[in-house]
Amino acid sequence: MHLVSVMRRCVWAVLLWPNLLTSSVPLDCRQEQGGVSRCSSISQEKLLDRVIQHAELIYRVSEESCSLYEETFIPLPLQFQRNQAGYSCRTLPIPSSRSEVQQISDKWLLHSVLMLVQSWLEPLVYLQTSLDRYDAAPEVIINKTKWVSEKLISLEQGVVVLIKEMLDEGLLNLNHSEEALFQYDVQPEMVESVMKDYTLLSCFKKDAHKMEAFLKLLKCRQTEIYNCS
């Protein structure tokens, strides 16, 4: 009997020994709201990598959808790529030049990213409703916009966790207290709506590129292999 109990413990030890090799810092899942939910432990590096992958994917899909929209709805003279004419996007108080980016701290990098992500959650929802109003919007654009909107929410969650872990800050207030930027009840005319949507898509593409660049710079700083000057 004694032998059997020892054997049982040994078996359990053998089965559970891989857990000892986990060198990761388990992330606390208490932040999840809405009850107990399963979350698996993941290291900070891997989380950052996943966040960067998210940002790259979002940028690529947004670029594809913007090009597709441009080909479908925008006549050649009005295309932003050709003209490079100014279209104003909402600017945020975040660094824009590389030198500034190199100078700011990691904290500000992450916060900048978070601000960017959060600034686009609502406009993407508006974009979806606007595209649904079209008579013959390509299914591809609608699906891509929907997909981007979902991934952006996941990206926000990941950045929040990163901020908490890397910066040891408390849970940020995820409530978006900003005023509504768009008026949903007013339906603009078709031409105006088309140009508005086009501008939204172009600006989002730009900001997605910005997010990706910030996150990559952050990773470079984390690894400290290269001289991330």
Next chain:
Amino acid sequence: MHASRLCVFVQISSACTYVACIQPLEDLAAVTPPEPHITECISRDQATFQCWWSPGNFHNLSSPGALRLFYINSLASEWKECPKYVHPNRECFFDNNHTSIWIPYCMQLRGQNNVTYYNEEDCFRVENIVRPDPPVSLNWTLLNISPSGLNYDVMVNWEAPPSADVKTGWMRIEYEIQYRAGNTTKWDALEMQRQTQQTIFGLHVGKEYEVHIRCRMRSFVRFGEFSDPIFIQVISSKGSTFPLTLVLVFGITGVLILVMLIVSSQQRRLMMILLPPVPAPKIKGIDPELLKKGKLDDLNFSSTGGGLGGPPTYATDFYQDELWVEFIEVDAEDAGTGEKEDNQGSDTQRLLDVPQPISHHMNIGFSNAVSFPDSDSGRASCYDPDVPDQDTLMATLLPGQPEDGEVKTSPAPERLLIRTQTAGPQTWFNTDFYAQVSNVMPTGGVVLSPGQQLRIQESTSGTEEEPQQGKEHKGSEDSEEEKEKEEQFQLLVVDPEGGRQAAESNTPQMFAPPSSPIPGEGYQTILPQPAETEPAATAEDGQSPYILPDSPQSQVFARVADYTVVQELNSQHSLLLNPPPRQSPPACRPQHPLKALPSMPVGYITPDLLGSLSP
């Protein structure tokens, strides 16, 4: 002068406005405007950028310093001047501190006296004007050469431009390789490559290739400049491909010649292997080779059974190609060719005739039958190989032939046979070659099939009565009855000398026809030997079966039967169509001629009966 444009201001929100300008397409591709303008703005590393301008037609402004560049962006509230001029190039360089990504810049040229040359199209965002520097360190290595030695693969590798910060991920770059053969003008482009190496497949040995590369930011539009080309060429170590083709051609030709030689030398053997010969028909005991050569003497017939002991030593010349249809195929060939004998007349005459030529022909014909390597046992078995005597053979075949001691011949009608010798053979019979003997009487008479019996009847009706006056046949009543029955029968009596005696002797033969196995047919009975001096049947009526033709009168017996019936075999195993009479005089007895023959079947003698007939 500004091109006609329509610009629209659209305000999304209080903080967001945009300007969209519509310009006709043709003006976009127009020649450079005459006023001073910004030529191009390029960023190489997404951290700095440069702008070039041109004075246009305003040559007075071409001196350095005459024009100044001003810029504005969303961060600045006013126009700022270029941070760094490169006057020889008419270039303005914006360094890191003055470069902001993701925000729009607008450029402006100002001359003296604050004359402004401004174009709305000169607004941009820095990430959109990025054109990376060409990759560096372009190099190639040979991967492999095809077995034929005509094609090879090459691995091209390079490095990212040093100005592009790829390591930190600030810029994501993709590359494009283009190559062309030395003498063509069209470049072949490969797929966009994110790695710093690529394989080029299917290059030709001996040709010189030119390769260059360019790159751009991923998901962006503008490419950078092409790198300096490199040249790839692989020379065949064997010299050139020409000898290779020669070697191949000669080798194949040599192999073909060798194969042909082998085939021709071993042709027979190959034919035996490929096309085996068809087995020849084999006769037991007979060597086919001997048959081909015609050596009948060597043929061994011993195994054929029956009475066939061996080939008779007859005339060597035989007619193998001749069909031996019947036994008495006399002068079949001679009649056709006419070269053997002067055999005019039909075969029937020859059949009944005694002279040598006929017998000779007969012999020949018979020997033909004998020597024919026929496995027909019916015929061969009946043949007696030991028949030495031709005459005897002839005698058996020709009824009335004087046999030695067998046939009693009356002196006068020795030639009792149907012959009109005086008249000539041809007058007697028509041009028939064959006469079918349908029956043979015991006295030796041969019953032939009828021909033109009517004619014969008419001609001989008158002469019949004469010999039939006195002597009455014993069975004359019967004969008469039978005569009545047999209207069709005809008796052909050949007796130019003594018709009477012939008629007398015809008596017993009267019954022959009725009893012939073929009733209902007319017969021409050829009377046998005149020894049978039997009372001739009276043939008062015109239906006399006897026909006594006048000797000088040419009787036309048109058709006679072709076949005869072998009745018996004599002691020498010869075929007896007209068996000799028995010792007991059958003259007064209307015996059935066939009944006189003990156990003699009517018809042909089969080999199995042959044994029973042997004496």
